[in-house]
Amino acid sequence: MEISSLGDRILNGERRALARAITLVESGRADHRAQAAELLAHLSGAGRQSLRIGLSGTPGVGKSTFIESFGMMLIGLGLRVAVLAVDPSSTRSGGSILGDKTRMERLSREKNAFIRPSPSQSHLGGVARRTREAIALCEASGFDVVLIETVGVGQSETVVSEMSDLFLLLLAPAGGDELQGVKRGIMEMADMILVNKADGDLKPTATRTCADYAGALRLLRKRPQDPEGFPKAMTVSAVEEHGLDKAWDEMQVLTKWRRDNGHWDTNRAAQAQYWFEQEVRSALLARLSTPQARFDMERFGAQVSAGQLSPSAAATDMLATLIAE
Amino acid sequence: MEISSLGDRILNGERRALARAITLVESGRADHRAQAAELLAHLSGAGRQSLRIGLSGTPGVGKSTFIESFGMMLIGLGLRVAVLAVDPSSTRSGGSILGDKTRMERLSREKNAFIRPSPSQSHLGGVARRTREAIALCEASGFDVVLIETVGVGQSETVVSEMSDLFLLLLAPAGGDELQGVKRGIMEMADMILVNKADGDLKPTATRTCADYAGALRLLRKRPQDPEGFPKAMTVSAVEEHGLDKAWDEMQVLTKWRRDNGHWDTNRAAQAQYWFEQEVRSALLARLSTPQARFDMERFGAQVSAGQLSPSAAATDMLATLIAE
Numbered sequence: 001m002e003i004s005s006l007g008d009r010i011l012n013g014e015r016r017a018l019a020r021a022i023t024l025v026e027s028g029r030a031d032h033r034a035q036a037a038e039l040l041a042h043l044s045g046a047g048r049q050s051l052r053i054g055l056s057g058t059p060g061v062g063k064s065t066f067i068e069s070f071g072m073m074l075i076g077l078g079l080r081v082a083v084l085a086v087d088p089s090s091t092r093s094g095g096s097i098l099g100d101k102t103r104m105e106r107l108s109r110e111k112n113a114f115i116r117p118s119p120s121q122s123h124l125g126g127v128a129r130r131t132r133e134a135i136a137l138c139e140a141s142g143f144d145v146v147l148i149e150t151v152g153v154g155q156s157e158t159v160v161s162e163m164s165d166l167f168l169l170l171l172a173p174a175g176g177d178e179l180q181g182v183k184r185g186i187m188e189m190a191d192m193i194l195v196n197k198a199d200g201d202l203k204p205t206a207t208r209t210c211a212d213y214a215g216a217l218r219l220l221r222k223r224p225q226d227p228e229g230f231p232k233a234m235t236v237s238a239v240e241e242h243g244l245d246k247a248w249d250e251m252q253v254l255t256k257w258r259r260d261n262g263h264w265d266t267n268r269a270a271q272a273q274y275w276f277e278q279e280v281r282s283a284l285l286a287r288l289s290t291p292q293a294r295f296d297m298e299r300f301g302a303q304v305s306a307g308q309l310s311p312s313a314a315a316t317d318m319l320a321t322l323i324a325e
Numbered sequence: 326m327e328i329s330s331l332g333d334r335i336l337n338g339e340r341r342a343l344a345r346a347i348t349l350v351e352s353g354r355a356d357h358r359a360q361a362a363e364l365l366a367h368l369s370g371a372g373r374q375s376l377r378i379g380l381s382g383t384p385g386v387g388k389s390t391f392i393e394s395f396g397m398m399l400i401g402l403g404l405r406v407a408v409l410a411v412d413p414s415s416t417r418s419g420g421s422i423l424g425d426k427t428r429m430e431r432l433s434r435e436k437n438a439f440i441r442p443s444p445s446q447s448h449l450g451g452v453a454r455r456t457r458e459a460i461a462l463c464e465a466s467g468f469d470v471v472l473i474e475t476v477g478v479g480q481s482e483t484v485v486s487e488m489s490d491l492f493l494l495l496l497a498p499a500g501g502d503e504l505q506g507v508k509r510g511i512m513e514m515a516d517m518i519l520v521n522k523a524d525g526d527l528k529p530t531a532t533r534t535c536a537d538y539a540g541a542l543r544l545l546r547k548r549p550q551d552p553e554g555f556p557k558a559m560t561v562s563a564v565e566e567h568g569l570d571k572a573w574d575e576m577q578v579l580t581k582w583r584r585d586n587g588h589w590d591t592n593r594a595a596q597a598q599y600w601f602e603q604e605v606r607s608a609l610l611a612r613l614s615t616p617q618a619r620f621d622m623e624r625f626g627a628q629v630s631a632g633q634l635s636p637s638a639a640a641t642d643m644l645a646t647l648i649a650e
Contacts, residue, residue, distance in 0.1 A: 040635060129637060136635075269630040276629045279640035280622070284609055284647070297605070304601045305594040310365060310461075312454060315604030322609070 003035055007042040010141050013080075015114055018141045022116055025133040028126075040133060043140035050082070050139045050146045051255060054164030056157050056186070061172045062196045064103040066238040067147060071107045073244050074145055082138040083107070085118035086131050086150045086160050114143065128159045132275060135163060161189040162271055165264065166251055169193045171213065173206035182213075188220055191231050191254060194247055198235035210235045225263040230254055287322060296321050328360055332367040335466050338405075340439055343466045347441055350458040353451075365458060368465035375407070375464045375471045376580060379489030381482050381511070386497045387521045389428040391563040392472060396432045398569050399470055407463040408432070410443035411456050411475040411485050439468065453484045457600060460488060486514040487596055490589065491576055494518045496538065498531035507538075513545060516556050516579060519572060523560035535560045550588040555579055612647060621646050 009017035025036045057063045071081045083104070107113045116134065118127070131148065138146045150160040161167040169190040171182070187193075193213045198206035214233040223231075232250055236243035258264045287293060300318050303309040309317070334342035350361045382388045396406045408429070432438045441459060443452070456473065463471045473489060475481040486492040494515040496507065512518075518538045523531035539558040548556075557575055561568035583589045612618060625643050628634040634642070 037638060037641070041638065044635060133637070269632070272629045272632070272636050273626050275636035276626055276639050276643075277622070279636055280613065280643050281610060283640055283644045284612065285606060287609065288605065297602070301598050301601055304597045307594070307597070310369060311597050311600035311604055312458070313362060313366065314601045315608055316362070318601075318605050319608045 003038045004042060007039055007140075010043060010137060011046055013142045015111075015141075018114060018137055019116070021137050022134045025137065026130050036133065040136055043136065046140050048139050048142060050135075050143050051251075052135060052146045052148065052163065052165045053251070054148050054150070054160040054167040055170060056150045056160060056167070057170030057196075058172070059151065061170050062238050063149060063170055066170055066194075066196055066236070067149065068104040068107045069238045069241045070244050070248075071104070071113055071147065072110070073241065073248065075107075075110050075112050077248075079144040080112040080114075080142060081107075082114040082116070082141075082143040082146045084116050084131055084134050084138070084146065084148050086127055086148060086156050087118040114138065114141075128163070128275075129279065131159075132163050157186055157189060162274055165258075165267065166191045166254065171195050171209070173197055173202045173209045187216060190217075191226075192247065192250065193217065193231070193233040194243075195233065195235045196238055198243065199237035199240045203235075206235045225258060225267065227254065227257040292325060293322060328363045329367060332364055332465075335368060335462060336371055338467045340436075340466075343439060343462055344441070346462050347459045350462065351455050361458065365461055368461065371465050373464050373467060375460075375468050376576075377460060377471045377473060377488065377490045378576070379473050379475070379485040379492040380495060381475045381485065381492070382495030382521075383497070384476065386495050387563050388474060388495055391495055391519075391521055391561070392474065393429040393432045394563045394566045395569050395573075396429070396438055396472065397435070398566065398573065400432075400435050400437050402573075404469040405437040405439075405467060406432075406435075407439040407441070407466075407468040407471045409441050409456055409459050409463070409471065409473050411452055411473060411481050412443040439463065439466075453488070453600075454604065456484075457488050482511055482514060487599055490583075490592065491516045491579065496520050496534070498522055498527045498534045512541060515542075516551075517572065517575065518542065518556070518558040519568075520558065520560045521563055523568065524562035524565045531560045550583060550592065552579065552582040617650060618647060 006017055006021060010021055021036075021039060024032055024039065027033070027036070055063065055067070057066075067083055071083065074081050104115060108115050118131075135146050135148065148160050148164060150156045167189050169182070169186065169192070171193060173195060193210075195206045195210040195213065198210075210233050217231050217233055220231070234243060234247055234250065236247055238244070255264070258267070288297065296318060300309065300314040304311055304314045331342055331346060335346055346361075346364060349357055349364065352358070352361070380388065380392070382391075392408055396408065399406050429440060433440050443456075460471050460473065473485050475485045492514050494507070494511065494517070496518060498520060518535075520531045520535040520538065523535075535558050542556050542558055545556070559568060559572055559575065561572055563569070580589070583592070613622065621643060625634065625639040629636055629639045
């Protein structure tokens, strides 16, 4: 297929074209990479922007139910919603988050929704690039909101927050002790904390937990990209579909303020810069992953282990070999 | 000076030659690097090995006093002792650990002791290479024991443990709560935990703290490189010079067992392999630090921030530029 024709169909909002393009950016084949680059360059001219919402939360917090309820509410408001996932662990488990679309049965049937499971991939760097490119495709395809879900393993929260306009932390009602289970670094990334399951017997606990997190957020240093009162903690019930509209209102208040004060553009520029630097570094280090380089590394490594060559001398030789190749 | 003559003087145990050689390996100048490589290759032929003891502990735990008392005891046993430091923070603070030799007044006057403050250097990778080379110089110079001190900032414990035969953790007497202040990863690196200040009013607390850590160590998974009963927790008093001989006895038991069972050689080979891989990676990334590469990174980065080029496209262009240079 012609890349320009695929591009036009994406700009036209065709979901099958979008799905096909995401498969293309997920491919590691060199010719696919070249086509993907051509496609993305073609589409970037459209200049479309979605609201990119990063979402993290530990297993069992009700993330799928939240995405389904929140997504359905947005669709009810006439918006188009795409859902992507960053899951560096999916190779190990053999499955993938969002793999089971039945977890979001209603949303997956909506024509204004697009759900894409995370690809099986062990290397977080690769996952990051593919997800960023999938986001760009969703934006070109005219989605108003792109939700990027992460399981919160290792560095995945940082990865997702570096590609989001807003970062939400979904938490469960819990005793005060467990508050400390959320790492300070993750708290500092959050634009909003949503305490889910504020329904039935758990409602009082959820309210208390929310107050605890609100207190913890107030102790963090004020960030220039936040208006008064943010970051914010709120209770929601994904099951009872309660509080989701209020949370969305707050997200819009925050987004509008950031747009009006230049933080939206500044943030996107800084993120692009961040990913540029990351990609240069990982592309440089990828030169050590070719079959020839692996062979040379093993050859020199064996001499180092045997004490025939110092680590530094071997590294110098290896670099010279690499550059000569 | 001729490198071979400097080498001979080091092999002869001359301290001024050793100090001069360490200054050479600390230099970043290309001609100095070449001379350092020649010197190290020359000296490695001697095949001398010291017992390399890594030592970490938080500020205030009495590390300097411990090194002084422990070092003096070793010298009393007829051994030669070198003390080096890994301090990635020394640039920021302007000073350096071990900078003030008066903290080890007695040891610094001994002819069988050699104390070298850590060089001012911000980049931990550079500190690591320089320290490894300084260790190699001390070994060639015939020191029986090389103590490598670290302040325990960031990754410095990992760095030191990856260049040590034994890793000691020096801790202060404390309440049970503070036990958790020692990260699990650090505990897992330790071959021995020494609870210092087991003297005067603090003695009962030190004994209790030691029992707590001994219990914590028993909960860790058994490592193949440990005989029965290790890793071990003991109390010492650097001020009263108490328990140091017992600690040294245990270190020798552990070292002998590891030598007899092949773990000493295996460990040194694995460490050499580790540093080889680290050096290749950092040498590769160093290609981004040349003035020309920095200029190119800024040029492409500006286009990325302005939205004229995608991060991936810019990274591809940057790599091509780098390889063409």
